[in-house]
Amino acid sequence: MLQLFGRTTAAAQHGARLYSTAVQTEVLAIGVFAKPKPAKPAEASATAKTSTSPETEPASFVASASFELHDQESGGAISRAVRAVQTSLPEFGQIKTGCVTLHGVHPRYRHVVVGGLGEAPTTLLAPQDSASESTVDPQDATTAAEAKQLKTARSVAAQVTTAARAVKASNVVFDMPLHGQGLSEGAALSSHALRAFKPSDKNQTPSFSIIESANAAGAAGGATTVGSGETSRAFERGLLTASCQNFARTLAExxxxxxxxxxxxxxxxxxxxxxxxxxxxxxxxxxxxxxxxxxxxxxxxxxxxxxxxxxxxxxxxxxxxxxxxxxxxxxxxxxxxxxxxxxxxxxxxxxxxxxxxxxxxxxxxxxxxxxxxxxxxxxxxxxxxxxxxxxxxxxxxxxxxxxxxxxxxxxxxxxxxxxxxxxxxxxxxxxxxxxxxxxxxxxxxxxxxxxxxxxxxxxxxxxxxxxxxxxxxxxxxxxxxxxxxxxxxxxxxxxxxxxxxxxxxxxxxxxxxxxxxxxxxxxxxxxxxxxxxxxxxxxxxxxxxxxxxxxxxxxxxxxxxxxxxxxxxxxxxxxx
Missing domain, CATH: 3.40.630.10 (Zn peptidases)
Structure with a gap:
């Protein structure tokens, strides 16, 4: 079953299966990139759609490496479900289109949240890349590129967290070719709430983790990615910095x-x-x-x-x-x-x-x-x-x-x-x-x-x-x-x-x-x-x-x- 921001639709039940709600909820977050727009109108017409069938319609997105790996594990159920929603989300892959939540399509995860990652970056920067050179100029190209990637990761992670909380997830695992620190910061900051004085609020903040292969496996288009281990370290750093900001929020709130x-x-x-x-x-x-x-x-x-x-x-x-x-x-x-x-x-x-x-x-x-x-x-x-x-x-x-x-x-x-x-x-x-x-x-x-x-x-x-x-x-x-x-x-x-x-x-x-x-x-x-x-x-x-x-x-x-x-x-x- 597929869900768009809390709205369930039957348009993409491909490969879906029932599961017991008694089982601990777990969310896998993966992503797809936006499909590059044709450079010329002639190219656009040459690739015009010839069929409206979800099974044969060309994808409006570019699958990330991690998406493809999990899709293979699902027997193609993930891609079939996502392709089926293209009629309602023709620009899926763009960050503004948000996330799609799939239920019961993965053998190891109860829910799969597929997020739009925007356009694929040419180079995925690690925090160490700019830090090692002590870049301080706000207009520096490296600083600007990393700032953009961090912002994208934070925005996507916040959308994933919203989707995860909608299904009362207890934990979220990210497998996205995005900046690890940005993902964890966006997830932690978007899920923060002061509940100490409201015992009737039974909602809990999910825990967050990352699969190292998200970046080690490579991004779409042959992008250069960070090395093994750096993604996890960046993710942990983001959890730390976000927890400090959330502490400031708790003090002030x-x-x-x-x-x-x-x-x-x-x-x-x-x-x-x-x-x-x-x-x-x-x-x-x-x-x-x-x-x-x-x-x-x-x-x-x-x-x-x-x-x-x-x-x-x-x-x-x-x-x-x-x-x-x-x-x-x-x-x-x-x-x-x-x-x-x-x-x-x-x-x-x-x-x-x-x-x-x-x-x-x-x-x-x-x-x-x-x-x-x-x-x-x-x-x-x-x-x-x-x-x-x-x-x-x-x-x-x-x-x-x-x-x-x-x-x-x-x-x-x-x-x-x-x-x-x-x-x-x-x-x-x-x-x-x-x-x-x-x-x-x-x-x-x-x-x-x-x-x-x-x-x-x-x-x-x-x-x-x-x-x-x-x-x-x-x-x-x-x-x-x-x-x-x-x-x-x-x-x-x-x-x-x-x-x-x-x-x-x-x-x-x-x-x-x-x-x-x-x-x-x-x-x-x-x-x-x-x-x-x-x-x-x-x-x-x-x-x-x-x-x-x-x-x-x-x-x-x-x-x-x-x-x-x-x-x-x-x-x-x-x-x-």
């Missing part, structure tokens, strides 16, 4: 009464505990008294409106083995719930503000990926955690606070609190660790969503090379960063009459004025600010991502750190 600053710290510590025990990672959570000793006036001002204790988290990973080396520092905004404070937000959609610690979730999860991969790199994560709530003790519009840097800040709007806590975190991180590069990640402004929607996160940087590397990493992850400007007008707009700076700008450009504010607290010549507010949440499944908090920017940062680990670590630089 969890209701704020179950994800306070203290619970955030405890939850993250559990993930790092095996590495803490081995002294690979140093994990420290500071309290209010410590923040007062550091004179973090901006951070403390935001936290003073809530009874929930703040936590300032530091995680230090010395993958190079040299604790004196200048590290990369990742700073994440950690507002575990943002009501707006006295400048309170509208009630509609306020529940999503449980995810306002998305920056903190991303940076701790990205570091988790680097640690699990064993990257020989030195990285420190710093996350100021607190709530932003209205109360009799809350900071008020018009108040002036003194930051750790000594600069005074007029608080024009208490809902522009993220930049306040980041200001002190940036100052502390630079003083304590003297990093060679510092990157902050934050759900900082609604303005970035106006500018970019959910297509890309906004990237601000004072270093062209750093910006280029981050953009290349984002392209490979199918999670792009778009470069944004900080003009002098943005810097001028945050001036204050009676303080050094003000926490809001004027005349629009909200994401740019927020970045200009953070820039005031940056001494490093290698700094980037990533505004993920526009990509924080999906109301519905989008691309290869399931609905909900996205954890976006996690995998690009892991990729960036992997690239960085292959380069000589530069000496720390500061402004003169």
């Amino acid at each position: 969890t209701p704020s009464n179950h994800m306070t600053p203290s619970i955030f710290v405890d939850t993250v510590r559990k993930e790092f505990q095996p590495f803490i025990d081995k002294d690979v990672v140093r994990f420290t959570a500071h309290d209010k008294a410590w923040a007062e000793q550091q004179k973090m006036g901006a951070y403390l001002a935001v936290a003073q409106g809530t009874s929930e204790p703040l936590r300032f988290l530091e995680i230090e990973y010395r993958g190079s083995g040299n604790r004196d080396a200048a590290p990369l520092v990742l700073v994440g905004k950690g507002i575990t719930f943002d009501s707006g404070g006295i400048s309170i937000k509208p009630s509609a959609g306020m529940g999503e503000m449980r995810g306002d610690m998305g920056g903190a979730a991303v940076v701790v999860s990205a570091l988790l990926g680097a640690v699990r991969l064993g990257l020989p790199i030195d990285v420190v994560v710093v996350t100021p955690l607190c709530e932003n709530m209205p109360s009799g003790t809350a900071i008020k519009p018009g108040d002036v606070v003194t930051s750790m840097s000594g600069q005074t800040i007029e608080v024009d709007n208490t809902d522009a609190e993220g930049r306040l806590i980041l200001a002190d975190a940036l100052t502390y991180a630079q003083r304590a660790y003297k990093p060679h590069t510092i990157i902050d990640v934050a759900t900082l402004t609604g303005a970035i969503a106006v500018a970019l929607g959910n297509a890309a996160a906004g990237l601000f940087s004072n270093n062209a090379t750093l910006s280029k590397k981050l953009r290349a990493a984002g392209n490979l992850a199918t999670d792009p960063f778009h470069p944004m400007p900080i003009f002098q007008e943005h810097r001028d707009s945050i001036t204050s009459t009676f303080a050094d700076i003000k926490n809001t700008g004027k005349n629009g450009g909200g994401s740019c004025t927020a970045a200009a504010f953070l820039e005031k607290f940056v001494e490093s010549k290698s700094w980037a600010h990533i505004d993920i507010a526009g990509v924080m949440h999906y109301a519905a499944p989008t691309g290869f991502m399931s609905a909900g908090m996205t954890g976006r920017a996690t995998r690009p940062l892991i990729e960036f750190m992997a690239q960085l680990s292959r380069e000589a670590i530069p000496k720390p630089e500061s402004k003169a």
Whole structure:
């Protein structure tokens, strides 16, 4: 029996057989390439169809090597079933046509999902191909080719996973000539869901695996493929990176009464505990008294409106083995719930503000990926955690606070609190660790969503090379960063009459004025600010991502750190 996105049809019952539903469900995912379009109209007419019989009609697709192997094992049942559906899917093989689900046509698998793979690539690139050369240019041909193949694999895997979940599959085995890392990432990211607070939801996320012969057997058209073992390693790497992003999603998605600053710290510590025990990672959570000793006036001002204790988290990973080396520092905004404070937000959609610690979730999860991969790199994560709530003790519009840097800040709007806590975190991180590069990640402004929607996160940087590397990493992850400007007008707009700076700008450009504010607290010549507010949440499944908090920017940062680990670590630089 054949199924199209949940719709069962009798058009392709060739070779189908009944099976017991008591048997554990298992899905095999294979694919076909789109048939190349004729170069000339004359060629098209020469190959015009002469019969409408499914048995004799020319295939509208090109079988992959793995498809042919499994079709032979099925006695031709798979190809007969797929060919029979061509009348309803004349462009089958294109990714946009999706998947066809066959039931009982394979002697070893209960279901076979056949996906359209698009046009066959000339060369199937392994992650090592571009990584070994430390490619950092987003326009580099190798980077662009691999990025396209990764995107294709993620998209196809998401469609396969949707089909597998429709038949309540417990496990999915991929045998497709696609990028292994892309397949596993697409499968894991598209199937993620937070079920901890919904016991009535009995659905389970399938497990995923890959058959090495998918690429070793070769792709259609004699394509060059990766060697034996590389596909499996790439697939496992993808499962790892996707699990880290899904961890960030879980942190951000969890209701704020179950994800306070203290619970955030405890939850993250559990993930790092095996590495803490081995002294690979140093994990420290500071309290209010410590923040007062550091004179973090901006951070403390935001936290003073809530009874929930703040936590300032530091995680230090010395993958190079040299604790004196200048590290990369990742700073994440950690507002575990943002009501707006006295400048309170509208009630509609306020529940999503449980995810306002998305920056903190991303940076701790990205570091988790680097640690699990064993990257020989030195990285420190710093996350100021607190709530932003209205109360009799809350900071008020018009108040002036003194930051750790000594600069005074007029608080024009208490809902522009993220930049306040980041200001002190940036100052502390630079003083304590003297990093060679510092990157902050934050759900900082609604303005970035106006500018970019959910297509890309906004990237601000004072270093062209750093910006280029981050953009290349984002392209490979199918999670792009778009470069944004900080003009002098943005810097001028945050001036204050009676303080050094003000926490809001004027005349629009909200994401740019927020970045200009953070820039005031940056001494490093290698700094980037990533505004993920526009990509924080999906109301519905989008691309290869399931609905909900996205954890976006996690995998690009892991990729960036992997690239960085292959380069000589530069000496720390500061402004003169």
